[in-house]
Amino acid sequence: MDGVPQDDGTAEAQGAQGPRRVVAGKARRVVAGGGVLVVVAVLAYWLGGGRGGELPAAGPSPTPTPSATLTVPDVFKRVGPSVVVIQAGKSLGTGVIAAEDGTILTAHHVVKSTKDIDLTFADGTRAKAVVTASNPKRDVATLKPVKLPEIVVPATLGGAVAVGAPVVAIGNPLGLxxxxxxxxVSGLNRRADRTAKDGDLNGLIQFDASVNPGSSGGPLLDARGxxxxxxxxxxxxxxxEAFAGIAFAVPIGAALGGDDGDGPPGDGPQL
Structure with a gap:
């Protein structure tokens, strides 16, 4: 972030004839007309960074906004506490806490074959869960934990992505x-073939971050986390069932009930 502007009295500050020299000129005219030295003192402090005075320092720097790009370690630090390990019968998957009440968003196929669902939160808390809603057409489901960790850390849900944009996947591939x-993001609006009973998945995000069985239901994140x-x-x-460099995710808008899309086939298994 840029610091408080520094005025060295030269023509280079804010350009040869920038706003800073205009303001200083006005201050000099005030002094000549009324001798109001306080105006000069305050102005000199703001333009000169407070050097040589006892006035209070400038206000604190603004905190980073959600639009700020994060490093991958920072993305993991921010979202890792929101990620959940799901064991549903013999099916291993991943979930992400999507609301302050502990509601978990995951893939429908991870939990569709059993009511015996066990969760492990990032802090080690273990709990049972029940399916509160599911949409087989989009392959998404929501879970309600019977017990919550002491501190619930919901992830922040985003919006659209662009081809070429960086993404991060967090999950439990092969139990890791x-x-x-x-x-x-390698492509948008893709389609993945499924059985006739399940129907194809449409409008998917194609990406090349490595995922494998056990990753399903986990969050795909942008550079803002x-x-x-x-x-x-x-x-x-x-x-x-080994990763070949092409993976698919349901866009968060569709996962939350938005429209399906259509596109070239993905021809891939559920994880």
Missing amino acids: TYSVSTGV LVVGIVVSIADPGGD
């Missing part, structure tokens, strides 16, 4: 809890 991977998608599947040309 709280794994972080990075990549970019905002949740922009829920991870649901990968492309699997080898048929071995």
Whole structure:
């Protein structure tokens, strides 16, 4: 962030004839007309950074806004406490706390086959959970924990993304809890084929951050640490459920009930 402007009295400050010299000129005219030295003292303090005086320092710098770009470690530090390990019968997945009441957003296919759902929060708190809503068409579900950790840290939900934008995925691939991977948005409006019963998934975000079985339901984050998608599947040309550089996420707008899209097929399994 830029510091308080410094006035060295030269023509370079704020340009050869910038606003700073105009204000100083006005101050000199006030002094000549009325001898109001206080005006000069205050003006000199603001333009000179408070050097040589006992006046209070300028106000604190503004705190970073959600629009600020974060490093990957900072993204993990901010969102990691919101990520949850989900064990639903034999299915391992990931979830993200999406509201202050502890509501968890995850992939529907992670929890669809059982009512026995166990959660592990980032602080180690363990709890049972029940499905409160599900949308098989978009492959998203919400869970309500029976017990909450002492401190609930909901993630901040974001909006749209652009092709080429950096993204971060946090999840539990192959049981490696709280794994972080990075990549970019590779494409938008993709489609992933599923069974005739389930129907295809449309309007997906394609990205290349590494994900594997166990990552499903985890958050896809932008460079500001905002949740922009829920991870649901990968492309699997080898048929071995191994990451091949192409993964898909349901956009957060669609996960929350927005419109579906359409696009080229993704042809990948659910994680």
